[in-house]
């Protein structure tokens with residue numbers, strides 16, 4: 002093999018390697034999804050709702066308020082579970098994102114608001130502190146966004162666009178107030194939603210096809226369910242989770 006041929010072969014393979022990311026990036030269909038389908042349903046608890054866990058507030062009681070029920074598992078009177086993350090796996094392309102331009106994650110009475118934050122990669126936002134005491138905001142993730150920073154009362158931590166580069170899960174905690182907890186879900190595609198107060202959810206404009214629905218709850222764990230999305234139709238799915 003001639004030297005130049007060899008050089009172009011090596012350069013060529015390097016280019017291919019550089020151009021193929023480990024997981025395919027989601028693309029928004031130009032012109033939107035045609036004849037998309039909907040998946041909707043409700044997530045309920047299979048069995049009686051447990052008595053809420055009471056969080057002991059033993060630090061900054063004046064500013065934080067007293068003991069409170071944990072918002073880790075929120076079950077409605079009729080058994081619906083809030084804050085379950087439902088996502089359709091491996092949708093390569095489809096509808097556009099429908100999230101605000103910026104997110105805000107607040108710390109109010111020493112509780113994270115919202116408990117579960119749904120965002121996307123490259124999204125910018127801020128972590129606020131509405132309390133009269135400082136918080137030490139600390140995140141744990143597999144390289145999605147790791148930060149450990151004191152946020153003074155009335156101040157905020159700005160999260161710029163380049164901080165959250167990939168999808169995944171980020172656990173939030175405060176090193177001063179041990180009871181504070183929450184999650185940021187960085188969705189891979191717009192086909193990720195959170196269940197509402199009564200456990201209801203709806204995922205719209207899905208390109209027809211066979212998929213797997215991923216169901217995740219911070220306390221109840223992860224499960225999967227097969228689903229078929231038909232042209233212009235609504236597929237009903239009810240999910241029952243066990244403690």
Ligand SMILES: [Cu+2]
Nearest residue numbers: 136175177178
């Ligand atoms: Cu705190």
